[in-house]
Amino acid sequence: xxxxxxxxxxxxxxxxxxxxxxxxxxxxxxxxxxxxxxxxxxxxxxxxxxxxxxxxxxxxxxxxxxxxxxxxxxxxxxxxxxxxxxxxxxxxxxxxxxxxxxxxxxxxxxxxxxx
Amino acid sequence: xxxxxxxxxxxxxxxxxxxxxxxxxxxxxxxxxxxxxxxxxxxxxxxxxxxxxxxxxxxxxxxxxxxxxxxxxxxxxxxxxxxxxxxxxxxxxxxxxxxxxxxxxxxxxx
Numbered sequence: 266x267x268x269x270x271x272x273x274x275x276x277x278x279x280x281x282x283x284x285x286x287x288x289x290x291x292x293x294x295x296x297x298x299x300x301x302x303x304x305x306x307x308x309x310x311x312x313x314x315x316x317x318x319x320x321x322x323x324x325x326x327x328x329x330x331x332x333x334x335x336x337x338x339x340x341x342x343x344x345x346x347x348x349x350x351x352x353x354x355x356x357x358x359x360x361x362x363x364x365x366x367x368x369x370x371x372x373x374x375x376x377x378x379x380x
Numbered sequence: 381x382x383x384x385x386x387x388x389x390x391x392x393x394x395x396x397x398x399x400x401x402x403x404x405x406x407x408x409x410x411x412x413x414x415x416x417x418x419x420x421x422x423x424x425x426x427x428x429x430x431x432x433x434x435x436x437x438x439x440x441x442x443x444x445x446x447x448x449x450x451x452x453x454x455x456x457x458x459x460x461x462x463x464x465x466x467x468x469x470x471x472x473x474x475x476x477x478x479x480x481x482x483x484x485x486x487x488x489x490x
Binding site for chain 2: 374
């Protein structure tokens with residue numbers, strides 16, 4: 266089954282304690298992204314990757330790191346989480362084969378609370 | 381100015397009603413357009429792509445007006461199962477950027 270898998274689904278942590286949210290896709294997609302979703306602000310892109318070892322900042326990258334050592338995996342790292350990073354996080358992978366053939370597939374989300 | 385703007389609603393409609401959602405986008409370089417559906421606390425899923433020629437999928441009709449940078453979604457004969465948040469999405473290939481509206485909330489009432 267084609268899917269994007271995120272772990273963990275729920276996480277409560279304390280300020281300053283490093284954490285990693287994993288993301289894996291089995292569709293051989295080149296493109297992967299991380300988003301955070303907050304009430305009234307919608308989905309905002311944190312980082313994206315166009316291929317292995319190619320990553321770039323999205324709209325809200327501060328406080329986050331990513332890596333893309335393998336095509337299927339794109340972990341999100343919070344080196345020193347703060348309460349303003351409490352949010353719902355989604356990983357997505359996508360392909361582009363022309364304007365009429367592109368789609369983003371999302372993981373099930375990670376609800377992070379930083380206290 | 382936001383990349384994509386939508387009326388957040390909420391829209392509360394009775395079963396069987398027709399409801400229309402609209403959104404506008406700011407960057408004329410946007411190349412592809414979509415409506416995604418998001419159920420409460422779940423991941424967004426593609427509902428349908430949007431083309432200038434208009435496209436229809438059962439009870440759902442989507443329309444794009446590039447000149448006005450305007451996208452619409454029409455839902456006919458609303459079902460209880462249509463209750464969700466509908467996200468207007470535009471895409472630009474450079475940077476593989478999907479831009480999401482904040483979503484329009486729909487509740488279909490028995």
